[in-house]
Amino acid sequence: MFPANFGYVAARSVEEATELLAKYGEEAKLLAGGHSLIPAMKLRLASPRHLIDLGRVPGLSGIKVDGETLSIGALTVHADVASSDLARHRLPGLAEAASVIGDVQVRNRGTIGGSVAHADPAADFPVILTALDASFVLQGRFGRRTVAAPDFFLDFYTTALAPDEVLTEIRVPLPSSGSGTAYAKLPHPASGYVVVSAAALVVRDPSGRCVSAAVAIGGMGSRPQRAAATEASLHGQPLTPEVIAAAAAKASEGTDPESDLYASADYKRHIATVYARQAIETAASRK
Amino acid sequence: MTTQRAPSGLIGASIRRVEDPLLVTGKGCYVDDIQLPGMLHIAFLRSPYPHAKIISIDTAAAKAMPGVVAVLTGDDLSEHLKVPVPSIVRGMKIPPQPVLARGAVHAAGAPVAVVAAESRALAEDATSAIEVEYESLPAVADAEKALEPGAPLAHEEFDSNVCYTVTKKGGDVDQAFAAAEHVVRMHIASPRLVAMALEPRGVLASPEPMGQGLTVWLSTQGPHRARADLATGLGFPEHKIRVIAPDIGGAFGSKGPLYREYIVAAHLALKLGRPVKWISTRSEDFLTTNQGRDQAMTSELALKRDGTMIGLKVRVAANLGAYLQSNTAGPPQRMMAMAPGCYQIRNCHVEVVAVFTNTVSTGPYRGAGRPESVLNIERLVDKAAADLGIDRLEIRRKNFIRPEQFPYKTGVGVEYDSGDYGRSLDEALRLSNYDELIRQRDQARKRGELVGVGISTFVEPSGGAGFESGAVRVERTGVITVLTGSSSHGQGHETAFAQVAAEKLRVSMDQVAIRHGDTLAVQQGVGTFGSRSAVMGGGALAVAVDRIVEKARRIAAHLLEAAPEDIVQADGGFAVTGVPEKKVTWRQVAGAAYGRLPKGMEPGLQETVFFDPKREAWGFGAHVALVRIDRETGSPTLEKLVLVDDCGVIINPMLVEGQVHGGVAQGLGEAFREQMLYGDDGEALTGSLMNYAVPRASDMPPLVLGETVTPNPFHPLGVKGVGEAGCNGAPPAVANAVMDALAPLGIDHIDMPYTAPKLWEAIRQAESKKRS
Numbered sequence A: 001m002f003p004a005n006f007g008y009v010a011a012r013s014v015e016e017a018t019e020l021l022a023k024y025g026e027e028a029k030l031l032a033g034g035h036s037l038i039p040a041m042k043l044r045l046a047s048p049r050h051l052i053d054l055g056r057v058p059g060l061s062g063i064k065v066d067g068e069t070l071s072i073g074a075l076t077v078h079a080d081v082a083s084s085d086l087a088r089h090r091l092p093g094l095a096e097a098a099s100v101i102g103d104v105q106v107r108n109r110g111t112i113g114g115s116v117a118h119a120d121p122a123a124d125f126p127v128i129l130t131a132l133d134a135s136f137v138l139q140g141r142f143g144r145r146t147v148a149a150p151d152f153f154l155d156f157y158t159t160a161l162a163p164d165e166v167l168t169e170i171r172v173p174l175p176s177s178g179s180g181t182a183y184a185k186l187p188h189p190a191s192g193y194v195v196v197s198a199a200a201l202v203v204r205d206p207s208g209r210c211v212s213a214a215v216a217i218g219g220m221g222s223r224p225q226r227a228a229a230t231e232a233s234l235h236g237q238p239l240t241p242e243v244i245a246a247a248a249a250k251a252s253e254g255t256d257p258e259s260d261l262y263a264s265a266d267y268k269r270h271i272a273t274v275y276a277r278q279a280i281e282t283a284a285s286r287k
Numbered sequence B: 001m002t003t004q005r006a007p008s009g010l011i012g013a014s015i016r017r018v019e020d021p022l023l024v025t026g027k028g029c030y031v032d033d034i035q036l037p038g039m040l041h042i043a044f045l046r047s048p049y050p051h052a053k054i055i056s057i058d059t060a061a062a063k064a065m066p067g068v069v070a071v072l073t074g075d076d077l078s079e080h081l082k083v084p085v086p087s088i089v090r091g092m093k094i095p096p097q098p099v100l101a102r103g104a105v106h107a108a109g110a111p112v113a114v115v116a117a118e119s120r121a122l123a124e125d126a127t128s129a130i131e132v133e134y135e136s137l138p139a140v141a142d143a144e145k146a147l148e149p150g151a152p153l154a155h156e157e158f159d160s161n162v163c164y165t166v167t168k169k170g171g172d173v174d175q176a177f178a179a180a181e182h183v184v185r186m187h188i189a190s191p192r193l194v195a196m197a198l199e200p201r202g203v204l205a206s207p208e209p210m211g212q213g214l215t216v217w218l219s220t221q222g223p224h225r226a227r228a229d230l231a232t233g234l235g236f237p238e239h240k241i242r243v244i245a246p247d248i249g250g251a252f253g254s255k256g257p258l259y260r261e262y263i264v265a266a267h268l269a270l271k272l273g274r275p276v277k278w279i280s281t282r283s284e285d286f287l288t289t290n291q292g293r294d295q296a297m298t299s300e301l302a303l304k305r306d307g308t309m310i311g312l313k314v315r316v317a318a319n320l321g322a323y324l325q326s327n328t329a330g331p332p333q334r335m336m337a338m339a340p341g342c343y344q345i346r347n348c349h350v351e352v353v354a355v356f357t358n359t360v361s362t363g364p365y366r367g368a369g370r371p372e373s374v375l376n377i378e379r380l381v382d383k384a385a386a387d388l389g390i391d392r393l394e395i396r397r398k399n400f401i402r403p404e405q406f407p408y409k410t411g412v413g414v415e416y417d418s419g420d421y422g423r424s425l426d427e428a429l430r431l432s433n434y435d436e437l438i439r440q441r442d443q444a445r446k447r448g449e450l451v452g453v454g455i456s457t458f459v460e461p462s463g464g465a466g467f468e469s470g471a472v473r474v475e476r477t478g479v480i481t482v483l484t485g486s487s488s489h490g491q492g493h494e495t496a497f498a499q500v501a502a503e504k505l506r507v508s509m510d511q512v513a514i515r516h517g518d519t520l521a522v523q524q525g526v527g528t529f530g531s532r533s534a535v536m537g538g539g540a541l542a543v544a545v546d547r548i549v550e551k552a553r554r555i556a557a558h559l560l561e562a563a564p565e566d567i568v569q570a571d572g573g574f575a576v577t578g579v580p581e582k583k584v585t586w587r588q589v590a591g592a593a594y595g596r597l598p599k600g601m602e603p604g605l606q607e608t609v610f611f612d613p614k615r616e617a618w619g620f621g622a623h624v625a626l627v628r629i630d631r632e633t634g635s636p637t638l639e640k641l642v643l644v645d646d647c648g649v650i651i652n653p654m655l656v657e658g659q660v661h662g663g664v665a666q667g668l669g670e671a672f673r674e675q676m677l678y679g680d681d682g683e684a685l686t687g688s689l690m691n692y693a694v695p696r697a698s699d700m701p702p703l704v705l706g707e708t709v710t711p712n713p714f715h716p717l718g719v720k721g722v723g724e725a726g727c728n729g730a731p732p733a734v735a736n737a738v739m740d741a742l743a744p745l746g747i748d749h750i751d752m753p754y755t756a757p758k759l760w761e762a763i764r765q766a767e768s769k770k771r772s
C-alpha cells in the first residue's frame, strides 16, 4: 500500500508527454485517472520511476460529433461518457458500459483512454468499443496514426501503443438510423470488474430484418472477442426472440475461457450466451 | 430528537447517536490520526510461504538505507517477547509464538523482520532490501484434511495437528440413537470469513521519559485486557502502561486479542526512546488479523417418527489457523455450548476437534461460534422435517423449550434464562405473511421457477466471559461522569448508557458524560464483544447508579431535614415525599458531598461496581427468508427477509435496529458472497478486496424488523444482547430458503456462500441426473 519512490511531471502538451516518454523510456508511465496505475503502484506491481501526468494537458477530454464519428477525448472520465447526451442518444450501449464501471468515485476519476490503454481483459470499454468498431488515435513524437480495435487490443494488458505514444482520442463510428447498441455485464461480486460481458450493435432494415450485427464478448480470453457465429446467424434474419436466442447460443464458440475462483469455464461459456442474448435483445429493441 | 428531552422515558426511546455528529463530519480521532513529534514508523517483512524453514536472513542492505533506524529479526529479540495465550482447554497445545519468526514460519504473512524508519515508505523500501532464504515445507489448509492420517503437520514440533479436543455430553446418546425411528445425517461447513473492519488494525506506542512508562494508542475492543497482555508479552509492568482506545473504526471481534505487531511496536518504542507507529494495510489485515467461522460439522439428529427430537451428535472440526491468538480457541466452545439451539434435546454428544493449519488464525468474528451452531441445528431440523414429511413449523413448535420450562438446562448442560420461542416464530410468520409466501412459492414452482421460503429460529447468548465495570461520579457541579469498562468501538455506548444513567438519575442526557477507553481514567474493565455491552456494561452502570441514588438520598435527607425514607427522586434531584417544593438539586447534593457532611458520612459521590451476573443472557429470534433463484444463471435474489428479535427490555430501538441491520449485512455476506479461500498448500487465494466479496450497502434487500420482549429476569435492566442476532439467524434462514427452492430438483444440501456459479452448477448436475 506504499508505492516505491517516483518522480512526477505534469505535461503541458501531448508533444511534451511524448518527448518525456522518449527521454525516460521504460522507466516512465503516463498517468491519467490513476485508477489502474496507482493501485498497481501501491501493491508494487508497477514501480515506474517517473509519472507523466496527462491531467493538465488541455483539449484531451470531451465528447463531440465529427462527421459520422463520435470523437471522445482520451481523458474523458467514465461519468462523462455515461451521462453524455450524445452517447446516450446515439450510442446507448457505450453510455451503458461506462455507467457500470466500478463505483461513483471510479467513474469520476477513471478515463476512457486509461481504461483502453491499460487493456485489462476484465474491463468494460474494450468490449463495447470492439463491437462498435472504434479506432484509436495514437500520437507519437514523429506523427500520429489511427488503429482499429482488433489491431489495438493485442493481449492481456497489451495494446498497439508504442512506448513513446500517447492515446489522444477514441473514434466511434455513429451507426446509421435503424440500429441499436447495448451492453450487458456480469460483474464480479468483489471487484465489480467483468466476469463475462457482451456488447451488441444491431442494424435493421425498415422491416425489422437484421442487416448486420456486431457482437463482442468480454471476459473469455486475453482480449474482447467478436462472436462471429452469432453475428452470422443474425445476418439477414428477422430479429425474433427465437432467432436471437439461437444466435446467442453460439456466442461462446471458439472461446477458451479460464476457470477462476468465482466461475468455472463452463459457467462463463454458458453465461456468455445469456448476456449475448440480453445485449442483442436490448439492442434490437432500441430505435 | 434532542438529548435534552425529559429524563423519564429515556429507556426505550429511539434517540439518535450522540457520537455521530463528530464521526460523520470526519472529526473522529483514530490511531492513525495521532501524530507525535519524533514518531517512527515500522513495516514488517512477511513470509510469502505458508510453511517454511528460515535458512538465513540478511539485513545489511536494509540497515544501510537512509532514514532507517533499526532492523530486527526474531534472533535479535529476547525469547521472552511473545504473544500471551491462555490455556482455555486443559492440555491444549500452544505453539511457540515469538513476535518475529524464529527459524520457521507457519503461515503466509508471519512477520520475519521489522524495520523502523523515519517514514512508513522508507520502512517499506527497506523491507524489500532484506534477503531471506526459505526452505519450503509441506503445508495444510483444510481442517478436515489436516486430521487425515499422513497429513502435513502445520507445526513440525507437534505429533498431530490437533490443538485440543473437548466434548460436552448430556443424557444417554447411545440409547437415544438406538431408540431412534429416524436419524438425519449431514455434513455442514461454514465458510471462513474476514472481519473486514473499515479501519485496519493499528498501534502507536510512546515511551515516557526515562523509561518510566509507556502510553499506547491501540485500535482495540478491550484496552484493559490489552494492557495486561502487553505487560505479559513485553515483560513491562502493567501499572506503568497506559492503553488508550481512541475512536475505533469497527472490529467485529477481530480487535480483541493483542497481536504481535503491538508488542514489537511497544518494544521498539522503549528500546529506541521514540514513539513508534504501525498501521496495518488492507493486505496485511487479510493475512494477519483473526478470521472467523471455518467450522465443519458432521452431525446426526435422532428423532421419533412424530418428529420428537431425542438425540444429537455433532463432531466439529474447527480450523484455528497456525498461530493462536488469546481468543482463537474460543468460538468452537461457543458452538458447542448452544448446539441444541431452541430445542429440548436431552441426549447430546458434541465433540470439538480444534485443528492447526497453515492459515491465518481464526477467532471470534461477530457471532463467534453462534452462527455455526445455529446453521447446524437449523439445517438438521429442516432436513428432518422434509425426511419425515412433517411441516417445518410443526417440528419446531413440537420441540421448542416451552416458556414455563425456564430457566432451562439444555442437553449440553447450559442454563437459558428465559424465552418464548413460539411467540417469536408466530410474530415472524405474521409479519412475513407466511401462508401467502408459501402460496406464492407453490404457484411459482408450478411454473417451473425456483423459489424457496426458509425459516430459522435461534438463541443469541450474550454477556458471558467475566465481569464488567461501571463507575458513576457526580461531580462538584452536579453533572455526572460515567466511567465504563465496556469500551465502545462503534456500538453507541455514549448514547445508550447515557439514556440509562439519565433516566435513573432523573437528569437530562447532556448532564451525563460516558467515558471509556483509557486505562488511566477507567477502573479495570473488560471490553466490548460477544453482544455483552448492554448486559454487562449496562448492568454495572445500573447497579452503580442505584448505589449513588441511595447515598445521595441520605445526603438529600440531611439537607432537607427529613428522614431518608421520606426522600423521593424528582426531576433534577430529590424532594420530600408529598412536598414537591421541598427539594434539592444534584448540584446541591454534590456540594454537600464534597463540602460539609454530617458525622459518619463519607465524603464524595462516586460508586464503582464490578458486575458479574454469573450467567449469560439468552436472547432469541426467528427469521423468515424468501429466495428466488434464476434457473438460467443460478443467480439468487433474496426477495424478503423478516427478522424478529427478542433482546429483552430495549434501551434504544434505533440502536437495536442498527445492530440487527449490521449483523444481517454480515450474515448475508456469509450466505451469498464471502469466503476466504486457501489453496491446498495454504496459499491465500482471496487476500484482497478484488476477490473477497464483502456486501455493500446496495446489496442489502429490504428488511422487515419485528420484536417480542421477554425481559431478562436475572438482570437489573431486564436486557439481553442483540449484537450478533442478525448474523446468527439470517444465514440459516437463507440457507433453508435456498434449499427449499432447490428441493424440487432433489438437492438437499449445499454449503454457503450461495454464489450464482455454484448454484448453477448444482442445478445443472441435478437436472442431468434427473434426465439420465
Ligand SMILES: Cc1cc2nc3c(=O)[nH]c(=O)nc-3n(C[C@H](O)[C@H](O)[C@H](O)COP(=O)(O)OP(=O)(O)OC[C@H]3O[C@@H](n4cnc5c(N)ncnc54)[C@H](O)[C@@H]3O)c2cc1C
Binding pocket: A029, A030, A031, A032, A033, A034, A035, A036, A037, A038, A039, A054, A074, A075, A100, A101, A102, A103, A106, A109, A110, A111, A112, A113, A114, A115, A116, A117, A118, A120, A122, A123, A124, A125, A161, A165, A166, A167, A168, A191, A192, A193, A194
Ligand atoms: C475500485 C475500482 C473498480 C474498478 N472497476 C472497474 C470496472 O468495473 N470496469 C472497468 O472497466 N474498470 C474498472 N476499474 C478501472 C478503471 O476504469 C480505471 O479508471 C481504468 O482502467 C484506467 O483509467 P485511468 O484513467 O484511471 O488510467 P491510469 O490508471 O492513470 O492509467 C492506466 C494505464 O494506462 C496508461 N495510460 C493512461 N492514459 C493513457 C493515454 N492517454 N495514452 C497512453 N497510455 C495511457 C497508463 O500509463 C497506465 O499504464 C476500476 C478501478 C477501481 C480502482
